[in-house]
Amino acid sequence: MIDGHMHLENGPLTKEYVYEFINEAKKKGLTTIQILDHTHRFVEFKPIYENLRTYEVQDLWLQGKTKFCNSVHEFIDLMKDIQREDHGIEVLYGLEVCYAPEYETFLRKTLAPLELDFVVGAIHSIDGILYDMNFSKELLWNVQDVNSIYQRYYELVMQLVRSALFTQLAHPDQLKLFNYYPTYDLQETYNELAKALVEHHVKAENNTGIHYRYHHEDIGDNKQLLQTFKTYGVSMITASDAHQPSHVGTDIDKIEKETMA
Template identity: 60%
Template structure:
């Protein structure tokens, strides 16, 4: 079985061979066969237009205006770097892609950008609910303390369904990361999970068993919830293990444990 980490970010470092090779070396030390490197679209100048709706809120506007992290690099520079990396004789296979913050009203803009380049994979992610980020330190004030939790969950999964149906992506990022603050709806999520599993199969997309919430946010689930994991297995959705590492030392974090859990009866 391929021992792979399907999701890791360069965003905390420069676009240099030296930095990328730190991730490769970390993967080699942990016995990985393959890694998938990506970055959030908010790193790249080309994608800034799709974040306009977030700027309505001052705290989000300030977050986006941090040019040391946001919209500071050209997409072509990243791709050229990763192609050079792939030409090297490395102990670990390296693939490259993007984690695209999917916003339905900017679907055409996203398509135009990603169609202009070649990628090994493309990860679609929902990080905001109608212009409000749900996973930031300020999200409780902007979103969770203001709106009905059931409504937030309903809307989140509506957006996930639209993401899958867009047919722009090969992989769904952290399908249930909406749970990261351990705030849950009052309704049964199983029908929602079944619909998501059905759509993933129909659109030939992988689902991430992403452990980022576990070690980065202290969530008790080692990746997907037991309920969602069971349903994805039942529907035979292809899954990919992902550390969501944002620094080299986290490459491969908890992936072996997640693999063992997936194979438990």
């Protein structure tokens, strides 16, 4: 069993903290884990968040003490040290990059010299507005048309996949987290996405985070999307999106079969 997405975010960049993730993974019977952090932990990536600062509540969020508090090299050096040790399971490391097309050139330049096992691309905002925060209803969902939000989100996801910057797509249908849905059928969108993922050799996550963190009824990605990925032969990876050691591997056993079949 694999957990392809977990964050050190809420703890220090120390071996002891990483061991907590590894020990939990072994307890849950995982054979491979992928450890990452959001690019908003690392000072090198500060410029790609400028477009969020237009809104005061987002600017305040970016001023939090866990933001831009380390160098990405501290993280990479730590994870290299971890990989030199034998843990009885495979431990890989990478980044979850907040992608926005206007920063693609910057990202290409910044990511190129970094030694990473994988690079996860994520859409967390729609043209400068975060869609998954407690303030997102007020800023986005109650203001803009839901169909337009969905259309724009998947346009951004397509650009992300086609950028060739990433090896993995984070939580493809996370937009459902507050149970807002479009009135149009997403099948055509899913087909295009599946084709692009295959063409660019990008793995799609089957991510359980929305289920246990936001209490959404789907345990992982929605069934229609999963079926489409299967039909097109998209390579998939199970992921918990754990933000603390105890969440490592959460519900992965429940989605493993549908992901790998």
